Amino acid sequence: MxxxxxxxxxxxxxxxxxxxxxxxxxxxxxxxxxxxxxxxxxxxxxxxxxxxxxxxxxxxxxxxxxxxxxxxxxxxxxxxxxxxxxxxxxxxxxxxxxxxxxxxxxxxxxxxxxxxxxxxxxxxxxxxxxxxxxxxxxxxxxxxxxxxxxxxxxxxxxxxxxxxxxxxxxxxxxxxxIPRLKFPNAAPSRSTLKLDEAFLHFIPKGEREERLTSGLNATDLGSAPGGWTYQLVRRGMMVKAIDNGPMAESLMETGQVKHYQQDGFKFRPSKKNNYWLVCDMIENPIKVAKLMASWIIDGDCKEAIFNLKLMPGKARYQQVNKALQRIKDMLGEHEVWYEMYAKHLYYDREEVTVHIRALGKR
Ligand SMILES: C[S@@+](CC[C@H](N)C(=O)[O-])C[C@H]1O[C@@H](n2cnc3c(N)ncnc32)[C@H](O)[C@@H]1O
The missing domain is CATH 3.30.70.2810 (Alpha-Beta Plaits)
Known part of the structure; x- marks a missing residue:
């Protein structure tokens, strides 16, 4: 065989x-x-x-x-x-x-x-x-x-x-x-490993110095208690953390995090200097997909990593395809040139991680 x-x-x-x-x-x-x-x-x-x-x-x-x-x-x-x-x-x-x-x-x-x-x-x-x-x-x-x-x-x-x-x-x-990642003791939640793995998986080694580097601005939607924010802070970024829930004190003390107790579906940065958007909100995957595409279209981020949380009882492969198709349709309509990959990562459970990178306008 x-x-x-x-x-x-x-x-x-x-x-x-x-x-x-x-x-x-x-x-x-x-x-x-x-x-x-x-x-x-x-x-x-x-x-x-x-x-x-x-x-x-x-x-x-x-x-x-x-x-x-x-x-x-x-x-x-x-x-x-x-x-x-x-x-x-x-x-x-x-x-x-x-x-x-x-x-x-x-x-x-x-x-x-x-x-x-x-x-x-x-x-x-x-x-x-x-x-x-x-x-x-x-x-x-x-x-x-x-x-x-x-x-x-x-x-x-x-x-x-x-x-x-x-x-x-x-x-x-x-x-x-399966990458074996070590849980950093200073991280406020175990989900920190998901973003760590996502960066490892989606961003080639030779490009991390440029695309995951200090000085970049990042926004984290659904950030509390701060496992994902921790990964951004660790790489020297300035982070806008959006969540009604509290952020870990240790992260706030770094001076790199600004906490906004706002709705992640309504928040937008006031300036166009935000590079990363990450999102771990537990929400309908189509709603998240639409939000992510709109940030890219509006130029509010250059790269996005987010989870599509799979809803129980529905065919999971179709759910993912539907959400990805929505993104493709929206970016296509606005003539955005981009690359997008999705992976069910080792540290993911009932969710799939997606990476989009805007490459410019067609
Ligand atoms: C899975 S947890 C995020 C964990 C976080 N990534 C970490 O590593 O610590 C989901 C978070 O999304 C937040 N959330 C859900 N809906 C939201 C919304 N509409 N706006 C802002 N935050 C929201 C919840 O309060 C919750 O803290």
Whole structure:
């Protein structure tokens, strides 16, 4: 079998499946889905196996909202012996292809997490063996050339592993697509990690100095108690924090935050020097989408990061698509040139994070 395997948040397999089927079909690639509920894994089995590799190159992973990471399978799941597992994997791989890096992975479930000690231990001799046989590059590289491949070994148990590969320039740099971020003790709420991850995901490393830098002005709608504001302040920005609720004293003491106890749907900055807009208000996603688009259209921000909170009981992939379409329609009508990406980030739950960057007028 040849399948594209996609990792997502457990419970979002249906959304991830609907999305890969739709976006593969746009590329005239068709297949059927296999998934197990709450495993955080979707298999897209290709009718024409020969199309898989091209799709892995043509369809940008960053265009998939619900998939955190993906790879294309190399053969079926391997049943490993009790001893000499490394040798068994190395033998299956042969020496025909060369990979730049190895990702030893497991599922984002309790069983998967319980395996992490085993996978961490095994990854050392496995890496050594594959380097020795020339299957794996001798050193990990920072910059990948087009076509560089990553080898994935997804362990379902100590006895079962699925091998596969992805392209380094079109996959997540994090195993299973999960960045491990440290919760900063000084942050007033855990949701701080959502904006930290969003910046990491949406803003390329080489551009952070310019786009996430001190001196920029930012507005945070629905800011209390200040987890998101903390991320802006930490990067040296001046923040207008909009919320009826109280902001953490520690943030107010920095002198970088001005708190407005106002309605986030009505507030607008008085000057056109605001760069970032971030918004974490728990509201109808269409209402939020319209608000975000209108800030971009009016020139009240250059970049926006916001959450679309998914409403229970409604098809979640459709909800996101509808909100994104509303933004596209509004920006299109006003002839705004922009880029927009959406991702169900690791620290997101019943919400999807969206990034819009205004690039000027057409
Ligand atoms: C999920 S919390 C935000 C958490 C915040 N991002 C953090 O990291 O600490 C949502 C906030 O949105 C605020 N909110 C909801 N509707 C609002 C509105 N119309 N105007 C301003 N704030 C609003 C709520 O008071 C609440 O504090």
């Amino acid at each position: 040849t399948a594209i395997v996609l990792y997502c948040r457990p419970g979002f397999e249906k959304e991830c499946a609907a999305e890969i089927q739709e976006k593969a079909a746009w590329n005239e690639v068709f297949g059927y889905i296999k998934l197990k509920k709450n495993q955080g894994l979707v298999e897209f089995h290709l009718y024409d196996e020969g199309q898989g590799d091209a799709l892995m190159q043509k369809l940008p992973l960053k265009r998939l909202i619900f998939a955190r990471q993906w790879f294309i399978t190399l053969g079926d799941v391997i049943e490993l012996p009790e001893y000499q597992r490394v040798e068994a994997i190395a033998e299956t791989l042969g020496d025909e292809f060369r990979y730049e890096e190895l990702r030893v992975e497991s599922l984002d479930t309790n069983d998967g997490k319980a395996l992490s000690k085993f996978t961490r231990k095994l990854s050392v001799p496995l890496r050594q063996a594959l380097r020795k046989s020339g299957v794996l590059a001798a050193k990990e590289s920072e910059d990948f050339v087009e076509g560089a491949a990553i080898l994935h070994a997804l362990f379902f148990s100590g006895q079962q592993v699925q091998l596969g590969y992805s392209y380094a320039t079109n996959s997540s740099p994090h195993p299973m697509g």
